[in-house]
């Protein structure tokens with residue numbers, strides 16, 4: 074019987090496992106995650122779950138029981154430590170260290186090094202980990218990063234009761250979302266950013282400034298163009314962050330300076346890499362029978378004809394099933410337009426588009442930025458390459474159609490909210 078192994082505990086792993094069974098794969102399946110929870114999705118960790126409005130049910134994709142019902146062996150608290158694509162084996166280490174258990178095919182473990190599992194097909198859905206900041210004081214109690222459920226629980230214990238001073242280092246999506254959630258919980262929030270504008274790398278300076286105004290209007294002390302020097306504390310606990318010689322008081326600090334793909338296994342197996350594991354449009358890696366999906370994969374996109382790595386929920390949700398079909402030798406091609414969403418204070422937004430094309434594009438606004446009710450389009454030589462709807466709903470499909478059509482659009486009509494978006498598409 075075929076044995077498929079999925080390494081990962083996020084949405085890409087869960088959605089791949091689900092698709093494998095839905096497509097009729099009746100062989101053995103093992104999902105290996107180093108976390109103690111069944112695979113889960115992360116967006117609520119900086120929003121509803123952190124705020125205490127959403128529970129584990131909204132976070133965990135399928136409860137452990139679902140895996141048992143589907144005949145899937147779920148190995149939590151287990152790290153895959155070594156991948157040998159030639160032998161088709163992956164070595165596992167349980168939380169308490171390796172025990173040299175027998176491999177499931179009876180091939181034998183590898184002594185004290187841990188169990189060796191033989192696979193026919195393997196999916197790497199190892200995601201990403203928080204980037205660390207090598208500064209003095211980062212090890213103090215009260216200094217956090219946010220990637221896992223356990224990280225979110227720790228942060229929730231600190232901020233849930235309100236009345237604390239939170240300093241966020243970095244104004245990326247995680248910093249901005251946690252800032253908004255923490256304010257909502259009644260904490261004082263300062264955000265420290267090295268660049269001139271928050272989120273500029275993701276949405277450009279003009280839209281970044283819109284997010285900055287939103288935070289300032291909600292009482293966040295957002296400081297840009299600052300240089301964080303060190304984190305200071307007393308008796309092992311954080312008390313502040315020194316920025317350009319001034320100490321910003323802090324009961325709690327969150328370092329939110331991005332994420333890096335979890336590449337250990339891929340590197341161990343010498344898979345081709347380039348800002349993530351390089352995969353083709355069917356999500357195959359350079360090694361036979363090894364696939365990769367989600368945050369860790371840099372996938373060749375057939376429309377823009379280059380590799381891109383997306384650290385987005387929808388990417389994990391949709392790439393997992395494509396990888397699953399590819400593992401089953403079914404037609405599979407990952408050609409999604411990157412999609413992202415965020416909720417901060419009273420602002421909800423969806424963003425679709427190709428970041429590499431948006432960077433050079435012209436911004437065209439439809440609606441009222443001051444009222445925070447608009448759609449921003451990124452237009453390159455008359456073609457829409459990105460679109461962000463802010464507090465305007467049920468337009469994402471049309472925005473995506475405009476992007477995928479590749480058609481030159483009438484900019485005056487694009488700007489004009491009274492012209493239906495459908496009319497911009499020549500059908």
Ligand SMILES: Cc1cc2nc3c(=O)[nH]c(=O)nc-3n(C[C@H](O)[C@H](O)[C@H](O)COP(=O)(O)OP(=O)(O)OC[C@H]3O[C@@H](n4cnc5c(N)ncnc54)[C@H](O)[C@@H]3O)c2cc1C
Nearest residue numbers: 081082083084085107115116153200367368384385386389
């Ligand atoms: C706090 C937070 C908020 C977010 N909010 C949004 C949002 O609003 N909108 C949006 O679009 N995206 C958001 N994202 C991004 C989104 O959650 C990620 O794109 C998504 O989680 C990627 O899923 P994944 O399955 O590829 O990887 P991950 O979710 O990172 O899962 C990878 C899993 O693999 C496990 N693993 C890694 N290596 C090994 C190994 N060797 N052995 C065993 N297990 C291993 C990890 O422990 C982890 O559980 C957010 C992310 C975070 C952290």
